Amino acid sequence: MPLSRQTISYARLFDDLHVLLAVHRCGSMTRAAEELDTTTSTVSRQMARLRAELGIAPFVKSDGEWIVNPRLAALIETFEHADGMIFSELTRVIESAPDEARDIRIGALPAIISHLLVPALGTLWETHAHLRPIFETRVYEAGLGMSDVALVFTPPERGRLKTRRCGVFPFALYAPRGWRKGDGWASLTDRYAAQYAAARRAFFGREAALKADSFSQIIPAMQSLGLACVLPTVMAGDAPDLVHVPGSGLDVTLDLHLIYHESRSDDEDLRAVVSWILRHMSALPNPAEELHDMQSHVRTIRG
Numbered sequence: 684m685p686l687s688r689q690t691i692s693y694a695r696l697f698d699d700l701h702v703l704l705a706v707h708r709c710g711s712m713t714r715a716a717e718e719l720d721t722t723t724s725t726v727s728r729q730m731a732r733l734r735a736e737l738g739i740a741p742f743v744k745s746d747g748e749w750i751v752n753p754r755l756a757a758l759i760e761t762f763e764h765a766d767g768m769i770f771s772e773l774t775r776v777i778e779s780a781p782d783e784a785r786d787i788r789i790g791a792l793p794a795i796i797s798h799l800l801v802p803a804l805g806t807l808w809e810t811h812a813h814l815r816p817i818f819e820t821r822v823y824e825a826g827l828g829m830s831d832v833a834l835v836f837t838p839p840e841r842g843r844l845k846t847r848r849c850g851v852f853p854f855a856l857y858a859p860r861g862w863r864k865g866d867g868w869a870s871l872t873d874r875y876a877a878q879y880a881a882a883r884r885a886f887f888g889r890e891a892a893l894k895a896d897s898f899s900q901i902i903p904a905m906q907s908l909g910l911a912c913v914l915p916t917v918m919a920g921d922a923p924d925l926v927h928v929p930g931s932g933l934d935v936t937l938d939l940h941l942i943y944h945e946s947r948s949d950d951e952d953l954r955a956v957v958s959w960i961l962r963h964m965s966a967l968p969n970p971a972e973e974l975h976d977m978q979s980h981v982r983t984i985r986g
Contacts, residue, residue, distance in 0.1 A: 699733040700762045702726055703741055707751050707759060708828050718829045764843060767946025771953075787814050787956050790821035790830035793897055794915040795852070795939075803963040811955050822875050832943040832956055834964075839942060847957075849941045850964040855934040857925040858911035867892035868911040869901045879933075883913070886931055939964065
């Protein structure tokens with residue numbers, strides 16, 4: 684039987700809604716359990732309790748996927764907004780202890796984290812030494828997940844999220860010197876690269892020789908096994924023995940969008956991090972230039 688104002692336990696409901704929000708933002712109970720440092724069975728029990736308390740299922744199946752019940756959409760949106768505002772107010776409360784480290788969760792492509800954000804941390808700490816970035820891998824996810832701020836290729840279509848286009852991110856086909864079309868190639872796993880698989884198979888004329896979860900795993904394999912791969916240009920520039928292969932039709936430049944929840948708009952820590960990210964994303968190469976100019980020390984394969 685659904686709760687009434689007389690019987691509702693707001694402390695318990697708040698806890699259950701926090702878990703529901705985590706599942707909604709992470710996309711699965713398993714991932715939410717990891718973020719909440721608990722078990723999938725605990726998350727499942729809380730969702731069952733919430734169903735009993737509200738009298739409706741927290742999730743429904745749509746096009747083969749589990750989504751938040753539309754009847755709860757306004758409730759979870761309100762809770763998410765309140766949760767963000769509470770977090771921002773707590774930040775203001777503890778600003779009176781400037782030496783206390785404060786976490787800020789930043790989601791982005793690993794190449795952006797390793798090649799653009801981590802090297803620039805010194806400039807953030809010059810003015811905000813109390814901030815402790817927690818970098819989280821995000822590849823093609825469109826939403827915010829459990830991050831405070833994220834860089835995504837696809838801006839979200841729903842939710843009360845602030846979105847800023849912050850630049851572009853180019854990828855291009857690279858290979859060891861001496862590689863020729865018809866030789867082997869490598870790819871990210873289908874989880875990340877499925878949308879590009881058909882075009883790449885058509886160009887290479889065969890299936891990938893190997894697949895991996897990250898470019899940092901692929902680059903050593905390219906070097907030792909003589910394989911080609913479409914890489915972020917910022918990473919290829921660190922491997923002078925890899926050279927750009929022109930004319931493949933596989934090079935692509937993707938727009939990058941910075942997103943955060945609107946309830947955090949007045950959060951001084953978050954605003955500082957957003958400004959810092961936007962400033963350093965300007966270090967990305969300009970896709971209007973030639974690739975060999977963008978990566979000036981990388982030679983290009985001809986023919």
